[in-house]
Amino acid sequence: MPELQSLPEPVATTVAQDVPAVRKRPKPGERRVQILQALAGMLEQPGSERITTAALAARLSVSEAALYRHFASKAQMFEGLIDFIEQSVLTLVNQIMERGAQSDTSGTQQAARIIAMVLQFGERNPGMVRVMVGDALVLENERLQQRMNQFFDKIESSLRQCLRPAAQAAGADAPTVDAQVRAAALCDLVRGRLQRHARSGFRRAPSEHLEATLALLL
Numbered sequence: 001m002p003e004l005q006s007l008p009e010p011v012a013t014t015v016a017q018d019v020p021a022v023r024k025r026p027k028p029g030e031r032r033v034q035i036l037q038a039l040a041g042m043l044e045q046p047g048s049e050r051i052t053t054a055a056l057a058a059r060l061s062v063s064e065a066a067l068y069r070h071f072a073s074k075a076q077m078f079e080g081l082i083d084f085i086e087q088s089v090l091t092l093v094n095q096i097m098e099r100g101a102q103s104d105t106s107g108t109q110q111a112a113r114i115i116a117m118v119l120q121f122g123e124r125n126p127g128m129v130r131v132m133v134g135d136a137l138v139l140e141n142e143r144l145q146q147r148m149n150q151f152f153d154k155i156e157s158s159l160r161q162c163l164r165p166a167a168q169a170a171g172a173d174a175p176t177v178d179a180q181v182r183a184a185a186l187c188d189l190v191r192g193r194l195q196r197h198a199r200s201g202f203r204r205a206p207s208e209h210l211e212a213t214l215a216l217l218l
Contacts, residue, residue, distance in 0.1 A: 032070045034060060036080045043127035043136050044202070050139060075141040081131050082147050085121075089151075092117050093158050100162070107166035108218045111159050115186055115214060118155065119206040122194045126202045133195045152187055159183035185217055 038059050042051050053074055057064045071077045093114055100110040122129045130136040132151070137144045160183035167175035167182075193206035 031066075032080070035067060035070060035077060036084070039077055040081060040125070040127035043130045051136070073141075075144060078131065078137065078140060078144050079147070081128060082144065082151070085128055085132060086147075086151055089118055089121055090154060092121075093155065097158065097162065106169075107162040107164070110162040111166075111183075111186060112214050112218060114155070114159060114162070115190060116207065116210060118190050119193055119210065122197055122206050126197070129194050129198050129202075129206075133191065133198055135198055152191060155190065156183050156187040159186050182217065189213065189217065 035056070038056055039051065042056065042059060051074075053064050053067055056077075057067055060067075067077075071080070096110055096113050096117065099105070100107075100113075122132065132148060134145050134148060137148070160179045163182050164175055164179040167178040172178040190206075193208075193210075196204050197206045
């Protein structure tokens with residue numbers, strides 16, 4: 001599962017005591033990644049309050065001005081996390097659907113794999129979960145929550161696309177409506193599981209009893 005890549009640890013070297021240590025300047029783009037990593041790490045702290053740029057700068061041992069050389073605002077930093085969520089998850093959704101079509105995997109199985117993948121992404125990226133469910137976006141720019149709503153709309157649309165052929169094959173009277181209802185229920189399941197994961201301080205795994213739950217819904 002893709003994650004924000006950790007930067008390599010600096011190699012320790014022995015220097016003469018009278019030679020001052022030289023602070024290495026980050027490579028182009030490296031500081032942006034460090035800022036996003038630090039923000040995601042702070043979001044992983046259960047019960048953490050609204051994150052300020054001052055606290056983020058202190059975590060990185062830089063000035064707030066240094067943050068704004070890479071991001072015009074804190075909203076832009078959150079957009080960087082949302083970009084990562086969208087690229088990671090939606091790319092995998094497309095791969096599941098493409099491979100399913102190539103291997104004649106049923107739409108129901110594809111939908112189950114999409115649900116499992118999204119929840120596994122949340123387990124492996126707890127800081128991102130607080131962005132996905134909106135907890136970290138309270139009092140932030142409204143467009144951030146709108147982007148996350150659109151993200152889940154895309155997940156639901158993909159589920160609907162998977163489930164319509166399955167409804168037709170099962171002889172449903174209104175396969176389109178059947179697929180819409182099931183896709184909406186599954187998307188609600190995902191959001192609810194992720195919300196519970198965040199509210200439990202990341203103790204309750206979102207994939208808990210998932211197979212049995214999906215058996216009831218699919």
